[in-house]
Amino acid sequence: MKDLDQKYRNDNLSIEELSELQHCFGRENIDKIEDAMYKHWMFDDIDTTDVDDIRINAIKKKVDSKIARQNVFKINMIRVLKVAVVIMLPVFITISIYLYVENVNYFTEEMVVVTGPGEKTSMTLPDGTKVTMNYNSQLCYRPNSYNKKEREIKFYGEAYFEVSKRKECPFYILSRNFKVKVLGTSFNLSARENSLTAELALDTGSVLFTSVKTGKNVILQPSQTAILDYTTGGITVTTKENVATAWKRGDLEFRNLPLIDVLKKVEEAFAVQIKLDTEISTNDLFTGTLPTARLNEALEIIEKSYNIKAVVEGRNIVFIKADIATVAR
Secondary structure (H helix, E strand, O other): OHHHHHHHOOOOHHHHHHHHHHHHHHOOHHHHHHHHHHHHHHHOOOOOOOOHHHHHHHHHHHHHHHHHHHHHHHHHHHHHHHHHHHHHHHHHHHHHHHHHHHHHHHHHOOEEEEEEOOOEEEEEEEOOOOOEOOEEEEEEEEOOOOOOOOOEEEEEEEEEOOOOOOOOOOOOEOOOOOOEEOOOOOOEEEEEOOOOEEEEEEEEOOOOEEEEEOOOOEEEOOOEHHHHHHHHOOOEEEEEEOOOHHHHHHHEEEEEEEEHHHOOOOOOOOHOOEEOOOOOOOOEEEEEEEEEOOHHHHHHHHHHOOOOEEEOOEEEEEEHHHHHHHOOO
């Protein structure tokens, strides 16, 4: 086999020897043939004098071309990856910065809860404190500092607070010209911007009510109400039947309140504007309950109480004397 193989490479085979070599290739294991060819290639001296240089160069070009294409592909892929990294890196950095800033803003900016005319809502603060807000109210707090060393909120409007008890973390309410400190209690707070006074009616526990203008404070006990005069900063404490939470049932409850003040409450509750005929006394006192969900019913109660008539045009209401209304018809 080895001699025939050598003669085949030197082109010296006879017809009979060529036939014998073909027969050997047919029955020899292909691995043995490859091994023989490899050893010949690596260790035998090969005479290349009869090989055409042109043919050698052509073969070399084909081999070089294939190698070059593979290298170009590898180089191009590397370039593409580099470009992708250069492009995507700023994008990743930008997204990361954006998410970080958004996250920081979420925890540093104030959380604000607002109710509009005729609206009521209930919410639970992170410490478990429950707040039921009446119409036209606003509550603000900062998530990043709330419930850490202290619990501080800003509040305007009217709400009922059920403050969870935590002695090591006092609850503070900041509002117009006053401050309230609570450890764990329930109370109603009315602190409207368009009112002359603020009122805190305590149900359970105790609170420290402080006037910012005078620096004076009072400690309230259950069933007591603190009334702050916005103008002077003075605080008056009374003990009376608590009607402050009637709004939670959907009512406005009044005890000997001048008609003009009653109508202001109606304006706030229903987002309307009310005017009175000059012949109607604004100082007449009113005691009773008005619904906050049904404007027509509230107007009817006022009409019967004072013998007046309400003329409604959209969100504008004018009260006139009933006898004048009868004459006009």
